[in-house]
Amino acid sequence: MGLFELGRRVVDKRLDDAAAKAVAKDLTRVDTGLPFNAQIGGLIEVPRASFALLDGTLVKVPATAQMPIVAAGRVRVDGADDLVLHRLYTSCGYNRNGEGQSFLQVLRQGEEILDIGYFSFLCRQVPMTEAEQEPFLGKGFGLGDIDYFMREDQLTASGFSDEQIDALLPGDTDALNFVRDAPTGDEYIEPYTARETRLDDSVGEKGLQKQLHFMPYTRALSDGQQERLLVSFEVVESMDGKRAPQVYVDFMVGISLDRQKIKVL
Amino acid sequence: MKHARLVAILAAITLAFSSVSWARGGGGGGGGHSSFGGGSRASVSVSRASISPSPARSSGFGASVASKPSAPAAAPAQSTGLGSSLYAAKANTAAVAAYNTSKTPTPAPVNSTASRATVASAGTPQNSGYTVGAALAPAPMPSPAPTTVNHYTTYTSSSGGGGNGWLWYMLGRDSARHDTVVVQQPASQQTGGAVVYGTGNTTVAAGQPPVPAQHAEPAAAVSAPVSSFSWGSFFAWVLGLGALGLLAHVLWRNWTARKARFARTSNYQI
Numbered sequence: 001m002g003l004f005e006l007g008r009r010v011v012d013k014r015l016d017d018a019a020a021k022a023v024a025k026d027l028t029r030v031d032t033g034l035p036f037n038a039q040i041g042g043l044i045e046v047p048r049a050s051f052a053l054l055d056g057t058l059v060k061v062p063a064t065a066q067m068p069i070v071a072a073g074r075v076r077v078d079g080a081d082d083l084v085l086h087r088l089y090t091s092c093g094y095n096r097n098g099e100g101q102s103f104l105q106v107l108r109q110g111e112e113i114l115d116i117g118y119f120s121f122l123c124r125q126v127p128m129t130e131a132e133q134e135p136f137l138g139k140g141f142g143l144g145d146i147d148y149f150m151r152e153d154q155l156t157a158s159g160f161s162d163e164q165i166d167a168l169l170p171g172d173t174d175a176l177n178f179v180r181d182a183p184t185g186d187e188y189i190e191p192y193t194a195r196e197t198r199l200d201d202s203v204g205e206k207g208l209q210k211q212l213h214f215m216p217y218t219r220a221l222s223d224g225q226q227e228r229l230l231v232s233f234e235v236v237e238s239m240d241g242k243r244a245p246q247v248y249v250d251f252m253v254g255i256s257l258d259r260q261k262i263k264v265l
Numbered sequence: 266m267k268h269a270r271l272v273a274i275l276a277a278i279t280l281a282f283s284s285v286s287w288a289r290g291g292g293g294g295g296g297g298h299s300s301f302g303g304g305s306r307a308s309v310s311v312s313r314a315s316i317s318p319s320p321a322r323s324s325g326f327g328a329s330v331a332s333k334p335s336a337p338a339a340a341p342a343q344s345t346g347l348g349s350s351l352y353a354a355k356a357n358t359a360a361v362a363a364y365n366t367s368k369t370p371t372p373a374p375v376n377s378t379a380s381r382a383t384v385a386s387a388g389t390p391q392n393s394g395y396t397v398g399a400a401l402a403p404a405p406m407p408s409p410a411p412t413t414v415n416h417y418t419t420y421t422s423s424s425g426g427g428g429n430g431w432l433w434y435m436l437g438r439d440s441a442r443h444d445t446v447v448v449q450q451p452a453s454q455q456t457g458g459a460v461v462y463g464t465g466n467t468t469v470a471a472g473q474p475p476v477p478a479q480h481a482e483p484a485a486a487v488s489a490p491v492s493s494f495s496w497g498s499f500f501a502w503v504l505g506l507g508a509l510g511l512l513a514h515v516l517w518r519n520w521t522a523r524k525a526r527f528a529r530t531s532n533y534q535i
Contacts, residue, residue: 019523030534074535080354086535107347115346135326145326154324175324181348192351197533204531216348226345241532256345 030204031072035086035106035113036264040202042069044088044104045263046118050255055223056168058158058176058253060120062090062102066265071096073103073198075212084108088264089198096200096208098234098250099124104262105254116262117228119254123158126248127233136213136233136249138190143231145188148217149175150229154251178217178229191215191233200240208239210246228254 031040038044043066051061071089086106093100102120106113127133135142151174155165168176182189191213200206214232221227229251236246344352 015520015523016527019520020527023524023527023529027529027531030531033535072535077351077354079358080351083350083354105347107350109350114350117345117347142326148326149324151322151324174322181344182352183344183349184352189352189355192355197535199533199535203529204533205529207533209533216345216351218343218345218348220343226343228345228347238532241530 027203029202031199031202034072034088035108036262038069038072038088038264040069040072040199043067043265044069044090045265046104046257047261050257050261053223054225054227054255055221057221057227057255058122058155058160058168059118059227059255062118062120067091067102069264071198071200071207073196075194075196077192077194082109083114085194087196087198092198092200093121096206096239097246101252104257113259116257116259117254118257119228119230119252122229122251122253123154124248124250133233133247136191138193138213140188143191143213143215143233144180146180146186148178148180148229148231150178151175158251176219178219181216181218181228206240208236208244210234210236226256228256230254 029039045066046062048061048065051057051059067090069088069090071092073087073089075085075087077083077085084107086108087103088106089101089103091100091102092098098121100121102118105115105117105119107115127136138144152165152169155168155176160168180189192215194212194214195209196212197209198207200208212232212234214230217229217231219227219229230253232250232252234246234248234250236244238244
């Protein structure tokens with residue numbers, strides 16, 4: 001390498017550093033206003049004992065008590081402008097497409113925290129025809145029914161072994177019965193519709209935007225605690241600023257967590 | 266030969282029926298398949314469904330007919346904070362929408378404005394609409410006479426050429442100070458200051474010898490600066506400035522292209 005080439009490379013590197021610094025000055029974090037003053041890159045500490053003590057649950061215990069916040073989402077529920085629903089993602093799943101994701105969901109009204117739940121991915125369905133998508137779109141049946149029965153087929157699809165399924169469905173039990181999480185006894189209510197914006201980095205360059213049709217369900221465990229099931233029909237509109245249409249149904253299971261036992265570092 | 270042809274036809278028919286049954290069986294997934302509600306509703310395939318030999322009922326919504334008992338369910342009233350809040354918000358939205366739908370649009374009262382106008386205008390018959398406002402408007406007050414302030418500036422004239430009182434009045438007026446006032450006295454009286462230039466900074470040329478009228482224009486021509494223009498220096502400047510501009514343009518383009526390599530855009534905000 002000649003002296004001229006060496007000098008050219010040094011100058012080029014210096015100019016690159018200066019350009020990167022100049023660009024970095026223009027960037028501002030957009031992951032602000034999150035609950036617990038959380039930011040992407042921070043850590044969430046959840047009480048693992050709350051998971052371990054559950055009897056007969058589908059929720060898997062997190063691998064570590066402290067999990068990094070890899071993404072943050074805001075769910076805007078239609079017709080509920082006073083409710084602020086945030087999701088602090090500890091995993092965005094394989095290839096950031098949500099399959100395998102887990103998040104801490106915080107519901108606020110103003111500054112008051114109404115509900116906190118930790119959800120992890122259970123399984124995904126892909127409704128490929130219009131007839132298969134109709135049950136999720138508020139047509140009077142399907143998503144929004146008062147009950148959801150999870151049977152052996154879905155447990156198998158969710159990766160549970162035969163022994164685990166036998167433990168979950170002991171004796172003559174045919175299915176796990178989840179009841180719609182709503183203070184009404186109507187046979188059917190329309191699913192909630194919302195739009196979620198997820199930031200996968202602190203400046204909002206990476207992320208996704210999707211429409212949701214979802215309904216929360218709960219199931220009483222044998223020890224009296226509640227297990228949650230979030231059934232969400234999702235239509236991905238864009239990913240990383242580019243159009244990326246995708247339609248699927250995600251089943252997420254979770255539990256409620258005490259606000260006092262959650263730390264964000 | 267006939268037997269062979271008959272066997273071939275039977276085999277074809279058998280294969281055709283078997284393919285139909287496979288297709289139907291594929292839709293059911295052999296029991297490892299999730300579907301919603303009753304049998305009349307659409308079915309949804311699980312992406313990672315496995316095939317189980319038992320024809321068990323698939324997962325789904327609704328109070329389906331279960332041959333075997335299911336795990337006990339929680340009472341609907343024990344909803345979580347999430348469920349209660351979402352349901353309350355949705356119920357509120359539905360209630361507002363229902364109220365807005367049921368509320369019949371009442372036509373606006375036609376004589377409301379007129380009645381108010383009648384009361385307010387105390388019997389004026391033609392009161393309606395915006396004309397009432399005009400009728401109720403107070404009578405136009407006579408506008409006060411504009412106040413004129415004259416700023417007289419006192420000038421001390423020390424020369425005999427500024428002894429004209431009317432000239433000093435003109436120079437002293439504030440508005441007149443911005444105008445060029447040229448007072449040229451007759452040639453027979455050009456003994457003192459002959460020409461007075463009255464501008465913002467009024468100076469009176471006094472005591473100067475009179476300039477003959479025929480020498481005025483040649484004097485101006487003589488006082489013009491001598492041009493040192495040359496085409497060579499002009500082109501040198503143009504070339505130099507052009508080269509500098511081109512260099513600056515190339516450097517700027519290089520810098521912006523380098524910055525663009527590191528540029529990040531905010532596609533999403535929460």
